[in-house]
Amino acid sequence: MSDQSGTPGAAPGGTGGRTGAVTLVDQGNLGPRTSEGSSFFGAVTPIFRFLYSLISKNFGALLLALIVLSIFGTFLQGGATLMGNQIKNALVLGAIYALVAIGYTMVYGIIELINFAHGDVFTVSGFYAIFIANTLHLNSLATSSFGGLLLALAIVFPLSMIAAGLTGMAIEFVAYRRLRDAPRLAPLITAIGVSFLIEGVMLVREGPDYVTTGQASWINGTAFTIGKVAVGYTDLFVVGTALLLMFALGAFVQRTRLGKAMRSTAQDRTAALLCGIDINRTISATFFIGSALAAAAAVIYSINYGDVKWNIGFRLGIIAFTAAVLGGIGNIVGAGVGGFLIGLIYVFGGSLIGGAWSEALIFAILVLILTFRPVGLFGVEVTTRA
Amino acid sequence: MVKPTKGVLSIASIAALGVLAACGTTSTPTSSSAGATGIAGCHGTITVASDMPLTGGDATDGPFPAYAAQLAVTQANANKLMGGCTLKYISKDDSTVLKNGHDPAQGAANITALAADPTVMGVVGPFNSSVALSEIPVASRNHLALISPANTNPCLTAVVAVCSDPTIAINTASLYPGPHTYFRVIASDVQQSEIDAYVAYSVLKAHTIYVFDDQEAYGRGLALLFMKYYKADGGSVVGSVSLPGATTTFSTQLSVAQSKGAQAIFFGGTTGNGCGLVRRDMGSAGMNIPLLGGDGCEDQLFITNANSGAKTSEANGSYATSAPDVTKLASSATFFSQYAAAYASLPAPYNNGTKEPYTAYGYDAMNILLHAINSVLVGNGGQPPSSSQTFRDDVVAALRQTSYDGALGHTTFDANGDTTNTGFTLYKVTNGAWVGVNTYAVDTSGNVSVKS
Amino acid sequence: MSENGQPVVAIAADTTTVTDKVIDLRAIDVYYGRVQALIGVSLEVRQGEIVALIGSNGAGKTTTLRTISGLISPRKGQVLLFGKAIQGVGAAQIARLGVGHAPEGRRLFARMTVRENLDMGAYSRGDRAGIRTDLERVYTLFPRLRERDSQLAGSLSGGEQQMVAIGRALMSAPKVLLLDEPSLGLAPILVDAIFEVIREINAKGTTILLIEQNALLALKTAVRGYVLENGAVALAGPSEELIASPDIQRAYLGM
Numbered sequence A: 001m002s003d004q005s006g007t008p009g010a011a012p013g014g015t016g017g018r019t020g021a022v023t024l025v026d027q028g029n030l031g032p033r034t035s036e037g038s039s040f041f042g043a044v045t046p047i048f049r050f051l052y053s054l055i056s057k058n059f060g061a062l063l064l065a066l067i068v069l070s071i072f073g074t075f076l077q078g079g080a081t082l083m084g085n086q087i088k089n090a091l092v093l094g095a096i097y098a099l100v101a102i103g104y105t106m107v108y109g110i111i112e113l114i115n116f117a118h119g120d121v122f123t124v125s126g127f128y129a130i131f132i133a134n135t136l137h138l139n140s141l142a143t144s145s146f147g148g149l150l151l152a153l154a155i156v157f158p159l160s161m162i163a164a165g166l167t168g169m170a171i172e173f174v175a176y177r178r179l180r181d182a183p184r185l186a187p188l189i190t191a192i193g194v195s196f197l198i199e200g201v202m203l204v205r206e207g208p209d210y211v212t213t214g215q216a217s218w219i220n221g222t223a224f225t226i227g228k229v230a231v232g233y234t235d236l237f238v239v240g241t242a243l244l245l246m247f248a249l250g251a252f253v254q255r256t257r258l259g260k261a262m263r264s265t266a267q268d269r270t271a272a273l274l275c276g277i278d279i280n281r282t283i284s285a286t287f288f289i290g291s292a293l294a295a296a297a298a299v300i301y302s303i304n305y306g307d308v309k310w311n312i313g314f315r316l317g318i319i320a321f322t323a324a325v326l327g328g329i330g331n332i333v334g335a336g337v338g339g340f341l342i343g344l345i346y347v348f349g350g351s352l353i354g355g356a357w358s359e360a361l362i363f364a365i366l367v368l369i370l371t372f373r374p375v376g377l378f379g380v381e382v383t384t385r386a
Numbered sequence B: 001m002v003k004p005t006k007g008v009l010s011i012a013s014i015a016a017l018g019v020l021a022a023c024g025t026t027s028t029p030t031s032s033s034a035g036a037t038g039i040a041g042c043h044g045t046i047t048v049a050s051d052m053p054l055t056g057g058d059a060t061d062g063p064f065p066a067y068a069a070q071l072a073v074t075q076a077n078a079n080k081l082m083g084g085c086t087l088k089y090i091s092k093d094d095s096t097v098l099k100n101g102h103d104p105a106q107g108a109a110n111i112t113a114l115a116a117d118p119t120v121m122g123v124v125g126p127f128n129s130s131v132a133l134s135e136i137p138v139a140s141r142n143h144l145a146l147i148s149p150a151n152t153n154p155c156l157t158a159v160v161a162v163c164s165d166p167t168i169a170i171n172t173a174s175l176y177p178g179p180h181t182y183f184r185v186i187a188s189d190v191q192q193s194e195i196d197a198y199v200a201y202s203v204l205k206a207h208t209i210y211v212f213d214d215q216e217a218y219g220r221g222l223a224l225l226f227m228k229y230y231k232a233d234g235g236s237v238v239g240s241v242s243l244p245g246a247t248t249t250f251s252t253q254l255s256v257a258q259s260k261g262a263q264a265i266f267f268g269g270t271t272g273n274g275c276g277l278v279r280r281d282m283g284s285a286g287m288n289i290p291l292l293g294g295d296g297c298e299d300q301l302f303i304t305n306a307n308s309g310a311k312t313s314e315a316n317g318s319y320a321t322s323a324p325d326v327t328k329l330a331s332s333a334t335f336f337s338q339y340a341a342a343y344a345s346l347p348a349p350y351n352n353g354t355k356e357p358y359t360a361y362g363y364d365a366m367n368i369l370l371h372a373i374n375s376v377l378v379g380n381g382g383q384p385p386s387s388s389q390t391f392r393d394d395v396v397a398a399l400r401q402t403s404y405d406g407a408l409g410h411t412t413f414d415a416n417g418d419t420t421n422t423g424f425t426l427y428k429v430t431n432g433a434w435v436g437v438n439t440y441a442v443d444t445s446g447n448v449s450v451k452s
Numbered sequence C: 001m002s003e004n005g006q007p008v009v010a011i012a013a014d015t016t017t018v019t020d021k022v023i024d025l026r027a028i029d030v031y032y033g034r035v036q037a038l039i040g041v042s043l044e045v046r047q048g049e050i051v052a053l054i055g056s057n058g059a060g061k062t063t064t065l066r067t068i069s070g071l072i073s074p075r076k077g078q079v080l081l082f083g084k085a086i087q088g089v090g091a092a093q094i095a096r097l098g099v100g101h102a103p104e105g106r107r108l109f110a111r112m113t114v115r116e117n118l119d120m121g122a123y124s125r126g127d128r129a130g131i132r133t134d135l136e137r138v139y140t141l142f143p144r145l146r147e148r149d150s151q152l153a154g155s156l157s158g159g160e161q162q163m164v165a166i167g168r169a170l171m172s173a174p175k176v177l178l179l180d181e182p183s184l185g186l187a188p189i190l191v192d193a194i195f196e197v198i199r200e201i202n203a204k205g206t207t208i209l210l211i212e213q214n215a216l217l218a219l220k221t222a223v224r225g226y227v228l229e230n231g232a233v234a235l236a237g238p239s240e241e242l243i244a245s246p247d248i249q250r251a252y253l254g255m
């Protein structure tokens, strides 16, 4: 969980049970391993190296240029209205990706696990929100008056978030804790198993179809119009809430005791232990918060789209994971920014070259990051196992 | 078509299939050859079967035509349609737990098992085109008649322009290693898309359209055919996109459609793959233009999905063509009341045949098969042909000569085994339900006319 | 080793009062997987002492400290802290009991500031006033850290990092401080300074167990010393006696 970037110097490794060495990967030194054997490769290699380091060093700029170009292309294609509509679409999607991406990044940051079940926690949270709203009759409350809406939101957000947080903690406790010092592949496979398990349970419980949440009617109407682009209150709500939560999380991680415990555990678990930090509690808390943010995303999703489905978090999760990698996995701010960038790429890529390519584009980006800039746009330490 | 999966299986209702064979009905089939005096001396056993997805996600659809087919057999037995011969009925389920519904591999295994029984003379089924792809070659190789109540994929019977599209990739010729033994009592997506194109251009008066499909054989095929006929009608396709079935939001493409001035949206695909969600997102984007889909969109789930967004009237302005609303046909009234009487003890919705568009198709398909068998017996001096293969070949030949008046009206088959009894009803969402507007028929030269 | 293979000085018999022993290792065996790192190590540190732990690379010095801190558990033998057995007590809990540990390799929180690192040292303390006093004390001991307090720890020089590591351990107001090679990689002048601080800390009442490659410096600082060889205690005794031992002189003091 990084808040800063590009820290030079290395924190030597060898934690508790992990035999890893933590090194900061310098962007310039990331070139492909090359053998200087043959004269042909000997001659060509420097060029590759040069190109590689050029792309690798300017990855962020290149990506940004690509996004700006595609926005401009969309403008040429459909004018300001299309461009504006797509920016709106991208921000709405991006806000949801960002919140989910943060959960991936927090967990990765602290236990170096790609928590494949995170997307499914999103799904489950959507159903929690439905259950909470229906049980407490929040749908009629939310549509009764503005005050009623605020009250309903003030109920459904914390309750869903707590339920999801506890779910995340339970997953960590049951599935990952014992494997904390096992080879990395073990918890990864367990995570996939947990993901399948959740999806199976959701399929049986909720059926194979979309389930209407009934929350789409909570927020309605057009807030303002820019040109011909109508910005709805829902759009403002989605983006606003996501930003608010992200800043709240940022402050939490920066300032609170628990936040500091989380950051220090992520940076050096052994040192955190020596400072008297209860690692289990801290990791539990990380799962709680990450899952709670996924739940917030699910509530937002439910209010924006109005329906959820047993496997809805699967693809969304993978895309959000890409956002986390883009921002530098382990880096909270990076995940937030990455979410919005992925939203832009998804929407403008889809708008320009056809929606069938949106996901392919996202995964192409994933491959490119992993090749050229595995530390992500905002850099964070990369831990390699000896 | 590819049915959207829904619901879970009802064990009780499936078990009831077997029990019901014992219940007799007093009604008479509508056919004229019911007397069957010349075949009173027939001896031997004749078996017919049905193959439908009965469990898993398909449990809400497949059992209906299976019950209807069984009813036809029960009635044939009551009327001694096979004279002195014993008429048996086998019900096969092509769903698997693995697929949570219809499974092509299971379908092929079912037909293989049925074909191995020399008394089996024909099968009513399958329900899904994907299953048909694996069953047709087995049936063909074994000279076994296969009559589908619900397959609408055009490439199953004839090569049309879209069959070579990578998402469809059906080599029609390779489906028939033996004789062409496949028939269907439902019109194909060629006719459906011709009617869709007509509806979009001439009924909804949309001269520009944006087309979605769900990347699956049914949806993509329908969309491609639709675009072909829509352009032929004079319409302009302003854009099209294939999106995976798991797509959860369509707003990006809808913004594009909006900016290109689309006057309507066409969705080739199923509700499970997003038809209703497109309508939902159209509402959020404030797009007040019609959405048109095929039979994959015409279900309750569409309305639920469409209305799940903020705008509660989104489902209004939604159209879909689907199997003709046979419940309204005068010819089907007797059948539905017989069905209700025979299956009164089944749990809802299986006790009401009108709850599924394909129920009457299953009934007519089985009756057509039974009457073809009957005509072979009659033509053979009241006895089954000596060899099983000859019998089967004779049944297929008799099916080609079909001229049957049943619940669906008058059915004959063309050279490809496709029904000439075409017709699709245009449905419109009105006050939270699909309501039939008009039924259209299309002739062989592509002229669409209002049938009812 | 003496000629007859016995330690020059017998390990002190268990005669003092229990409460006097801050650390008391009793014949511990420690394994990393199947590799045995400590073989029957017994060691004690009394209230107010500075005790040095010396030995060649891989002898098991770090392992000893890690065992005391609860980062690793002995398979055999007993660890007593402040007279109590700590079987099954987690490392975090041990830290809260009053064991400060500046580990091998410093292990700072590289992406936190100097100040945040120091704060993390005081993580389990509630006494704000005490924390402020101790922070002031650390800044007094290492004036350099005050200047750099908002710099990221990862970007500090090696010596500065060592100061933070010691400072962080001090911030927990430990009763006993475990220092693992505090002079590693430091310029000679800084080494002296660090050892000066160590004596100062000890003078203020903190018991210290010290690992140091510079055996002479370590023994001069400590009252007693232990020599580890291949995971076992080879020699133990008062510093002057160890310094005087010809074996030690040959093996560790380069004389």
Ligand SMILES: Nc1ncnc2c1ncn2[C@@H]1O[C@H](COP(=O)(O)OP(=O)(O)OP(=O)(O)O)[C@@H](O)[C@H]1O
Residues within 6 Å of the ligand: A019, C032, C033, C035, C036, C037, C055, C056, C057, C058, C059, C060, C061, C062, C063, C064, C104
């Ligand atoms: N995590 C580990 N896994 C396996 N073996 C280990 C591990 N850590 C230490 N060892 C082994 O245990 C033995 C003791 O190591 P330790 O780190 O305690 O030595 P040390 O005396 O501190 O050495 P140095 O002076 O080099 O720091 C060594 O042989 C080492 O290889």
Ligand SMILES: [Mg+2]
Residues within 6 Å of the ligand: C061, C062, C063, C104
């Ligand atoms: Mg060491």
